[in-house]
Amino acid sequence: MATTAEAVEREQKLQGVGCSRRRKEDARFIQGKGTYVDDIKLPGMLFGSIVRSPYAHARIKSINKAKALAVPGVVAVLTADDLKPVNLHWMPTLGGDVQAVLADKKVCFQMQEVAMVLATDRYAAADGVAQVEVEYDELPAIVDPHKSMAPGAPVIREDIADKKEVGHGPRTHPNHIFTWEAGDKAGTDAVFANAPVTVREEILNPRVHPCPMETCGCVASFDKVAGQLTVYLTSQAPHLVRTVVAMLSGIPESKIRLVGGDIGGGFGNKVPVYPGYVVAIVASIVTGVPIKWIESRIENLSTTGFARDYHGIGELAADKDGRIQALRFTALADHGAFNSHVSATKFPAGLFSICTGSYAIPKAYCRVDAVYTNKAPGGVAYRCSLRVTEAVYLIERMIDILAQKLNIDKAEIRRRNFVKAEQFPYTTALGWTLDSGNYRAALDKVLKAVNYEALRKEQAEKRARGELMGIGISTFTEIVGAGPNKACDILGISLFDSCDIRVNPTGSAIARLGTMSQGQGHATTYAQIIATELGLSSDEIQIEEGDTDKAPYGAGTWGSRSTPVGGAAAAVAARKVKAKAQKIAAHLLEVAEGDLEWDVDRFKVKGNPSQAKTMKEIAMAAHTSNIPDGMEKGLDGSEYYDPPNMTYPFGAYLCVVDIDRFTGETKVRRFYALDDCGTRINPMIIEGQIHGGLTEAYAVAMGQQLVFDSGGNILSNSLMDYFVPTAVETPKWETDYTVTPSPHHPIGAKGVAESPHVGGIPCFSNAVVDAFAHLGVTHMDMPHSAFNVWKTIHKLGLDKHA
Amino acid sequence: MAKKPISFMLNGRKVETLVEPRELLIHVIREQLNQTGSHIGCETSHCGACTVDLNGRSVKSCTVLAVQAEGGTVLTVEGLPKNGTLHPLQEAFTQEHGLQCGYCTPGMLVRAYRFLQENPNPTEEQIRFGMSGNLCRCTGYMNIVKAVQSAAKKMQAAGGK
Numbered sequence: 001m002a003t004t005a006e007a008v009e010r011e012q013k014l015q016g017v018g019c020s021r022r023r024k025e026d027a028r029f030i031q032g033k034g035t036y037v038d039d040i041k042l043p044g045m046l047f048g049s050i051v052r053s054p055y056a057h058a059r060i061k062s063i064n065k066a067k068a069l070a071v072p073g074v075v076a077v078l079t080a081d082d083l084k085p086v087n088l089h090w091m092p093t094l095g096g097d098v099q100a101v102l103a104d105k106k107v108c109f110q111m112q113e114v115a116m117v118l119a120t121d122r123y124a125a126a127d128g129v130a131q132v133e134v135e136y137d138e139l140p141a142i143v144d145p146h147k148s149m150a151p152g153a154p155v156i157r158e159d160i161a162d163k164k165e166v167g168h169g170p171r172t173h174p175n176h177i178f179t180w181e182a183g184d185k186a187g188t189d190a191v192f193a194n195a196p197v198t199v200r201e202e203i204l205n206p207r208v209h210p211c212p213m214e215t216c217g218c219v220a221s222f223d224k225v226a227g228q229l230t231v232y233l234t235s236q237a238p239h240l241v242r243t244v245v246a247m248l249s250g251i252p253e254s255k256i257r258l259v260g261g262d263i264g265g266g267f268g269n270k271v272p273v274y275p276g277y278v279v280a281i282v283a284s285i286v287t288g289v290p291i292k293w294i295e296s297r298i299e300n301l302s303t304t305g306f307a308r309d310y311h312g313i314g315e316l317a318a319d320k321d322g323r324i325q326a327l328r329f330t331a332l333a334d335h336g337a338f339n340s341h342v343s344a345t346k347f348p349a350g351l352f353s354i355c356t357g358s359y360a361i362p363k364a365y366c367r368v369d370a371v372y373t374n375k376a377p378g379g380v381a382y383r384c385s386l387r388v389t390e391a392v393y394l395i396e397r398m399i400d401i402l403a404q405k406l407n408i409d410k411a412e413i414r415r416r417n418f419v420k421a422e423q424f425p426y427t428t429a430l431g432w433t434l435d436s437g438n439y440r441a442a443l444d445k446v447l448k449a450v451n452y453e454a455l456r457k458e459q460a461e462k463r464a465r466g467e468l469m470g471i472g473i474s475t476f477t478e479i480v481g482a483g484p485n486k487a488c489d490i491l492g493i494s495l496f497d498s499c500d501i502r503v504n505p506t507g508s509a510i511a512r513l514g515t516m517s518q519g520q521g522h523a524t525t526y527a528q529i530i531a532t533e534l535g536l537s538s539d540e541i542q543i544e545e546g547d548t549d550k551a552p553y554g555a556g557t558w559g560s561r562s563t564p565v566g567g568a569a570a571a572v573a574a575r576k577v578k579a580k581a582q583k584i585a586a587h588l589l590e591v592a593e594g595d596l597e598w599d600v601d602r603f604k605v606k607g608n609p610s611q612a613k614t615m616k617e618i619a620m621a622a623h624t625s626n627i628p629d630g631m632e633k634g635l636d637g638s639e640y641y642d643p644p645n646m647t648y649p650f651g652a653y654l655c656v657v658d659i660d661r662f663t664g665e666t667k668v669r670r671f672y673a674l675d676d677c678g679t680r681i682n683p684m685i686i687e688g689q690i691h692g693g694l695t696e697a698y699a700v701a702m703g704q705q706l707v708f709d710s711g712g713n714i715l716s717n718s719l720m721d722y723f724v725p726t727a728v729e730t731p732k733w734e735t736d737y738t739v740t741p742s743p744h745h746p747i748g749a750k751g752v753a754e755s756p757h758v759g760g761i762p763c764f765s766n767a768v769v770d771a772f773a774h775l776g777v778t779h780m781d782m783p784h785s786a787f788n789v790w791k792t793i794h795k796l797g798l799d800k801h802a
Numbered sequence: 803m804a805k806k807p808i809s810f811m812l813n814g815r816k817v818e819t820l821v822e823p824r825e826l827l828i829h830v831i832r833e834q835l836n837q838t839g840s841h842i843g844c845e846t847s848h849c850g851a852c853t854v855d856l857n858g859r860s861v862k863s864c865t866v867l868a869v870q871a872e873g874g875t876v877l878t879v880e881g882l883p884k885n886g887t888l889h890p891l892q893e894a895f896t897q898e899h900g901l902q903c904g905y906c907t908p909g910m911l912v913r914a915y916r917f918l919q920e921n922p923n924p925t926e927e928q929i930r931f932g933m934s935g936n937l938c939r940c941t942g943y944m945n946i947v948k949a950v951q952s953a954a955k956k957m958q959a960a961g962g963k
Binding site for chain 1: 822824825829832833836837838839840841842843844845846848849851878879880882883888892895896897899901902903904905906907908911929930931933934935936937938939940941942943944945946947
């Protein structure tokens with residue numbers, strides 16, 4: 001910490017941690033010079049387009065390619081039979097299951113991949129797709145997951161009908177995937193049996209889609225002479241994808257290069273490996289020419305990366321004062337036709353067991369039953385660590401329901417149940433150790449800022465006049481930064497992340513990381529972390545990620561893990577550089593290392609500050625012979641960081657809605673979001689992330705849902721039918737913060753981008769339900785579209801004119 | 803399919819190319835003329851990532867045929883800077899943090915460019931309405947609105963250029 005005015009000035013020049021500096025990546029984006037995957041154009045490149053099933057469940061009787069092959073420009077049509085010789089018509093999923101790359105005799109969801117047409121341009125490819133003749137025998141489809149395990153239900157996955165398990169324990173029905181549980185069932189049941197008060201509610205987290213502006217796609221290019229495969233791919237985790245491609249293709253991993261390039265938003269959609277990628281890669285290996293495959297928006301919404309579809313039941317047991325004694329949450333999870341659910345191996349239900357939230361709950365039990373249905377496979381996490389939104393939604397809704405039952409104020413019931421500031425680190429009944437928090441202070445700050453009491457008074461007056469006003473509160477705890485390597489792996493690979501820093505002789509530096517920005521601003525924020533650690537200007541620190549030939553191995557960017565894990569790796573790698581720099585400084589100043597102290601951008605001799613060496617001077621010296629005897633040259637440092645714990649960002653949100661009692665239209669009058677993400681690296685970027693996360697929360701709560709009819713036809717796969725808010729609907733956000741650093745993170749940071757999504761969704765729902773709470777309404781399922789809200793209004797008879 | 807020659811002004815430069823009658827303007831701009839700043843987000847006119855300026859109007863170039871640009875004037879994000887200087891909107895988007903992943907940004911900028919010609923001194927609500935044909939999933943729009951407001955002020959001060 002700089003103490004003198006002169007030192008403060010030097011510190012400001014670094015534009016390090018805490019500085020709202022402009023983003024380094026913007027220059028290319030505002031000038032149309034980004035390099036997204038569809039911008040890649042290679043000589044001789046063919047365009048691949050996919051033939052998809054019109055049925056949710058059907059047998060394939062025949063596929064006739066003849067007419068398609070006669071279309072000018074069409075070069076080939078690939079089906080499962082063409083991939084069989086290389087054994088790539090099926091692929092393993094990250095969920096322990098297998099998934100058809102191209103449908104093998106049967107389709108199990110509408111829009112499933114049946115064939116790929118390769119053609120000289122996208123128009124010829126589309127013409128070819130229209131001419132592929134596929135004959136189907138339609139089968140009955142299962143759309144409702146509650147019917148999946150009924151006796152005599154149609155068997156969706158005949159390929160694994162006899163398998164006793166698919167990666168996660170015994171199966172009890174051909175459409176059963178796994179049952180996972182955590183906590184003390186008997187102990188929890190015993191509390192419920194004797195509790196003074198219990199509440200129970202069925203709560204749906206509907207099937208939704210992250211819908212980034214850029215869809216998924218790739219350009220695969222295999223050089224037959226060199227045996228080298230290059231794939232430009234929309235991936236949030238390029239290193240993991242490279243490993244998967246090596247395993248699938250048999251090509252040595254050293255001869256596979258994955259390039260993430262610029263990615264037009266991910267939000268979870270771009271973590272998995274999708275069939276389109278695999279077919280494009282195989283096609284390039286077979287033909288030796290580059291193949292481009294880019295999803296249309298309809299394909300994106302229909303097939304890749306749905307999230308949620310958790311049909312939950314929440315139960316709380318409490319004393320008469322609303323102190324929660326036990327929690328029992330179960331969920332029926334609709335995973336679609338293949339379990340390509342993305343999660344760490346040991347967590348088939350993701351981090352659902354974070355469902356005790358911000359509250360000290362002595363006993364808890366949760367259970368998730370996952371089943372197959374005839375819907376697109378998945379799922380992914382939509383701007384959250386996996387299944388965290390589902391968990392937080394349940395607890396934040398249930399505590400409101402308990403408050404209503406006991407007629408306790410919804411802020412007060414939270415205060416009574418919070419884990420107290422002095423209890424951290426706090427281990428929950430389901431085994432997570434919350435690293436730090438100050439929940440009460442956060443909530444109190446929000447209540448004061450919005451004048452909560454006045455809002456409740458206004459609400460009472462409006463209720464008396466028959467008007468509908470709701471106040472929603474959400475005091476959530478997130479769990480991010482997967483994860484501690486003892487517990488967290490994917491495909492056996494630990495979820496560490498990495499940073500490799502090289503300082504140049506003239507004092508600029510390059511740092512390469514295993515993460516992958518999709519808009520989060522890593523080129524800026526990582527540079528800020530290193531700037532503060534090393535005393536070099538963030539302007540002169542170049543960040544590179546996403547090209548597997550350049551960057552060290554890492555698990556990528558998802559689950560808000562970049563700052564908690566990648567950012568930690570950057571800080572630790574920088575400290576290794578700094579430790580070497582200190583030795584060089586001691587040598588140059590002819591003092592002992594212990595006689596030096598760090599001062600913003602230099603080491604100075606204690607008690608004699610005029611004797612100092614700046615990091616820039618040290619960087620030059622490190623490349624000369626003027627270094628200690630036996631020391632190797634250069635000023636580099638690298639770190640593969642294994643986080644000792646997850647980080648637990650938290651927040652307190654408050655939302656005020658006014659609902660039209662005739663139309664059901666909900667107007668968000670106010671949304672006040674206080675976030676605590678520990679140490680703040682770039683407040684401007686944090687605020688931007690919160691605006692975006694809240695907007696995605698608003699989208700989910702108020703309108704998004706992938707809807708299916710009883711035949712398994714998807715009814716919401718274009719932006720006409722799938723809600724993405726415009727600037728007109730989107731509320732104006734008010735942001736605030738407290739700072740409770742993580743005790744185990746090198747710079748105390750926790751990650752922030754997902755908090756507003758996770759915490760925002762229940763806040764909207766709590767506000768909408770609160771508008772009807774005085775009429776006995778305890779829950780309304782999302783999305784709270786005008787029509788859905790009107791249905792509640794109409795049922796209550798509120799829309800009658802006096 | 804027989805190709806047809808077309809010619810139009812693209813970012814102040816005359817371009818000539820051969821297109822199929824069914825070819826979309828966005829594909830011709832990106833794939834034949836190699837101006838990849840404008841993006842494709844939905845192919846149904848909803849998202850606005852492909853917004854370009856055609857003859858003084860904002861159009862979604864994913865649903866405009868290239869032949870419709872014949873003899874016309876097209877502006878894309880690549881044409882916004884003047885004499886090597888960024889347009890005030892470009893400066894404002896970075897200054898106000900009006901972009902994150904950058905995918906919607908070129909369409910946003912080109913739409914904002916036209917919007918400020920239509921309404922040089924807009925209110926916040928007018929900006930929100932005027933920009934509502936362009937979707938963004940990262941920013942929540944607040945900083946985009948701020949950027950348009952701040953650019954409008956600067957352009958007004960500079961004489962409405």
